[in-house]
Amino acid sequence: NAGVTQTPKFRILKIGQSMTLQCAQDMNHNYMYWYRQDPGMGLKLIYYSVGAGITDKGEVPNGYNVSRSTTEDFPLRLELAAPSQTSVYFCASSYAREQFFGPGTRLTVL
Amino acid sequence: AQTVTQSQPEMSVQEAETVTLSCTYDTSESDYYLFWYKQPPSRQMILVIRQEAYKQQNATENRFSVNFQKAAKSFSLKISDSQLGDAAMYFCAYRSVTGTASKLTFGTGTRLQVTL
Numbered sequence: 454n455a456g457v458t459q460t461p462k463f464r465i466l467k468i469g470q471s472m473t474l475q476c477a478q479d480m481n482h483n484y485m486y487w488y489r490q491d492p493g494m495g496l497k498l499i500y501y502s503v504g505a506g507i508t509d510k511g512e513v514p515n516g517y518n519v520s521r522s523t524t525e526d527f528p529l530r531l532e533l534a535a536p537s538q539t540s541v542y543f544c545a546s547s548y549a550r551e552q553f554f555g556p557g558t559r560l561t562v563l
Numbered sequence: 564a565q566t567v568t569q570s571q572p573e574m575s576v577q578e579a580e581t582v583t584l585s586c587t588y589d590t591s592e593s594d595y596y597l598f599w600y601k602q603p604p605s606r607q608m609i610l611v612i613r614q615e616a617y618k619q620q621n622a623t624e625n626r627f628s629v630n631f632q633k634a635a636k637s638f639s640l641k642i643s644d645s646q647l648g649d650a651a652m653y654f655c656a657y658r659s660v661t662g663t664a665s666k667l668t669f670g671t672g673t674r675l676q677v678t679l
Contacts, residue, residue, distance in 0.1 A: 484665055495567075495654050495669030496608075503664055511666070541606065547665045550596065554608035 455479050457555035459544050465561045466534040474529040474558050476544030484547040485527040486511075487519065489540040490557075496543060502527055534562045565590045565657050569670035576645045577678050583630075584640045584673045586655030594660045597631070597638045598667070602652040611653070614638065642675075650677040 460475045478485065483504045488496035498511030502521040516538055518530040527546075531538060539562045544555040566589045576582035588597070599611040614622045614631050621629050626646075630639045642649055655670040 486666070493572075493671070495569075495656075495671045496667070497669070498666055501664050501666060509664070543608065545608075549665070550613065551610060552665070552667060557606045559606075 457544055457546050457553050459542075459555035459558050461558060462556065463559045465563060466531075467563060468534060468536065470534050471530070471532050472534070472560075474531070474542055474544075474560075476527045476529065476555060477525050478527075478544075478546040478553070479525065480546060480548070480553065481524060482546035482548050482553075483524065484552075485521065486545045486547070486552065487517070487527070487529045488543045488545065489513065489538075490543060491540050499529065499542075531560075536562050538562050565592075565595075565659065565668050567655050567657050567668050567670035569655055569673050571673045572671075573674045573676065575676040575678060576642070576649075578645055578647060580645055581641060581643045582645055582675065584642075584653050584655075584675065586638045586640070586670055588636050588638065588655070588657050590636070590657065590659075592659055592661065596658040596660065597629075598656040598658065599627070599629070599638075599640045600654045600656060600669075601649075602654065602672070603648075603650070608654075612640065645677050647677050647679075650675055 457478045486501045487499040500519040502508045542558045545552045595616045597614045601609045626643045652672045656667045
């Protein structure tokens with residue numbers, strides 16, 4: 454099992470550009486999540502999904518969109534990137550009690 | 564909404580000594596889960612230990628144990644016989660058992676340094 458994989462590992466964007474952060478899991482988990490981690494802070498939930506075709510907003514959803522067309526994939530879309538979106542982004546998946554995290558994507562918006 | 568507070572931004576411990584990291588939380592729920600995650604410089608989030616609120620017994624995983632005080636809403640992590648590899652950020656997290664999404668609420672973290 455690869456677990457939770459994220460691509461890319463690093464990315465620099467210019468203000469106003471768009472991009473998609475990819476996340477995939479091979480554990481057949483129904484629940485998937487996107488978090489962001491700002492420097493010196495804990496993780497904050499952006500969006501989550503309880504199954505294919507079902508997504509919902511977390512604590513900090515503004516500026517992001519998600520889709521969940523399959524159980525395995527949960528991409529995060531940034532439209533019109535802003536410096537405030539400079540952060541490390543983590544994808545996670547879950548069964549009943551434990552969340553498994555991907556290695557993260559470090560995004561810088563200049 | 565639930566909140567998780569870690570009041571120690573940084574802690575330091577000598578190798579082979581014991582250190583305790585503090586965490587408090589606020590909730591109106593009676594049943595929930597609490598977690599400690601370790602984040603080394605590699606950024607990977609690693610689950611250290613889990614506690615179910617309905618269990619009175621404190622969870623233990625090798626050198627890691629918790630002191631769970633439900634009435635005080637306190638959940639501290641004790642690391643015994645500290646090793647250099649324990650140096651990392653440690654995050655306390657809360658998860659409700661109600662609802663369907665198993666979402667986690669994190670504290671701001673404690674950076675643990677381990678010295679020789």
